[in-house]
Amino acid sequence: MTQSRAHRPSGGPLDHDVTDISVRGSSARAVEPGGPGAAAIAATVVPTGPAPTRRAVTALQRSAGNRAVAGLLDRSRPPAGLSGVQDVDHRRDDRDRSDQQPVDHRHADLRRAGGRRDDGRPDRRGPARAAPPHRFSTTDSTVANVASVFGATARGGAASMMGAVTFDSSAFAAAVARPLAVTKTGTDVNLSSATYAASGTVRASGPAARVGQYEIGFLQTVYESSRNFYYEPAGHTPGLLARIAPTFFGERKKVSDTCSSLPVRDGDAGFRPWYGPETVFPFSATDPSTKNTAMQDTPDSTQPWTVGSGTARQQLVKTDGRDRFRSWLAVKDTASTNAIMLNYADWLVDYGTTVTFNSASPAASVVTPTATSGARVTGTGDGTGGQWPLHGDPVANDVATVVESSW
Numbered sequence: 001m002t003q004s005r006a007h008r009p010s011g012g013p014l015d016h017d018v019t020d021i022s023v024r025g026s027s028a029r030a031v032e033p034g035g036p037g038a039a040a041i042a043a044t045v046v047p048t049g050p051a052p053t054r055r056a057v058t059a060l061q062r063s064a065g066n067r068a069v070a071g072l073l074d075r076s077r078p079p080a081g082l083s084g085v086q087d088v089d090h091r092r093d094d095r096d097r098s099d100q101q102p103v104d105h106r107h108a109d110l111r112r113a114g115g116r117r118d119d120g121r122p123d124r125r126g127p128a129r130a131a132p133p134h135r136f137s138t139t140d141s142t143v144a145n146v147a148s149v150f151g152a153t154a155r156g157g158a159a160s161m162m163g164a165v166t167f168d169s170s171a172f173a174a175a176v177a178r179p180l181a182v183t184k185t186g187t188d189v190n191l192s193s194a195t196y197a198a199s200g201t202v203r204a205s206g207p208a209a210r211v212g213q214y215e216i217g218f219l220q221t222v223y224e225s226s227r228n229f230y231y232e233p234a235g236h237t238p239g240l241l242a243r244i245a246p247t248f249f250g251e252r253k254k255v256s257d258t259c260s261s262l263p264v265r266d267g268d269a270g271f272r273p274w275y276g277p278e279t280v281f282p283f284s285a286t287d288p289s290t291k292n293t294a295m296q297d298t299p300d301s302t303q304p305w306t307v308g309s310g311t312a313r314q315q316l317v318k319t320d321g322r323d324r325f326r327s328w329l330a331v332k333d334t335a336s337t338n339a340i341m342l343n344y345a346d347w348l349v350d351y352g353t354t355v356t357f358n359s360a361s362p363a364a365s366v367v368t369p370t371a372t373s374g375a376r377v378t379g380t381g382d383g384t385g386g387q388w389p390l391h392g393d394p395v396a397n398d399v400a401t402v403v404e405s406s407w
Contacts, residue, residue, distance in 0.1 A: 136382040165206035174198040174345030178374040192300035193349040193375040199294035200329040212285025218295040220266040226321035227257040227301035231314035250406035265390040273391035344385040
């Protein structure tokens with residue numbers, strides 16, 4: 001741990017503390033033996049005065065304690081000799097410091113925290129400043145973006161020279177509530193994420209005509225999608241072969257709501273590259289122009305309580321699987337098909353549950369989410385985040401499929 005500048009070891013003075021006389025006094029200075037002034041310094045450390053009596057020592061001990069008695073005895077002890085410079089007793093310096101007004105180191109910590117001292121006086125430096133909101137800036141010019149490695153001034157100069165549009169993103173946020181929503185009917189069960197919501201604000205600056213050619217919106221790509229529903233006959237115990245190779249010998253059924261190809265663009269088919277028209281807003285042909293946008297998504301899956309009929313009837317006993325997404329806040333020239341990514345968020349939905357089926361009243365079945373189930377945002381950042389969103393069709397709903405297998 002790096003030592004604080006406001007806290008020195010060995011009892012040294014602090015900022016605004018009283019002067020440490022014992023440190024500044026001449027008795028603390030190093031003097032060469034036999035050098036000029038040695039005799040004078042020796043004289044300052046030679047104790048004088050009569051030896052204390054037993055009665056004086058006892059009275060002092062009762063009133064002031066053992067430390068004061070030790071100090072009295074040290075002061076009354078005769079010098080060992082004056083032929084050379086007498087050794088300085090540093091313990092006396094420590095005792096001298098202890099006689100001074102005690103230093104309360106807590107007020108230095110309070111000053112750093114923007115609080116008050118114990119004496120009630122406000123810190124003249126004022127409270128700590130709040131961190132500024134996170135911002136991300138880029139342009140539609142490769143030259144200006146390359147120049148940004150030399151600083152914002154260089155980027156701004158290059159953007160101006162190239163007639164580029166600069167985009168400043170602020171207040172980007174993404175959130176989703178954790179619990180998995182379970183909706184039950186007499187025939188089906190629906191597992192749903194809480195609503196994921198992302199939003200952001202972008203300021204576009206540059207030639208007004210160029211600014212007016214841009215629009216703001218959201219994109220989203222699906223990287224994983226698997227909602228698995230597991231069924232088995234009532235009271236069923238799988239045999240040895242079924243446990244060893246359930247794909248070939250298993251009798252229990254597994255229904256998976258998934259996508260036939262991944263990754264895949266998520267959103268409205270034909271509305272490329274955006275997630276949906278409700279997220280897209282054009283910038284005004286002004287310098288600057290600021291726009292806000294937001295998106296929402298609530299993935300879910302519905303499957304029956306039972307599959308098969310008669311003696312082949314099986315009932316739902318558990319679910320698992322997950323969806324994984326990345327959404328991007330972006331801007332795009334209306335004459336182009338490629339968007340410029342400003343911020344991103346990763347999020348997922350875990351569909352894990354256990355099911356206690358009620359054959360008499362399926363809607364009364366107990367569905368218990370597992371400890372890992374539900375939705376959560378797993379990360380946010382600037383730019384593409386190392387992954388490029390899919391811009392074209394198909395979309396996830398176009399490739400959604402249900403696959404049956406054994407387990």
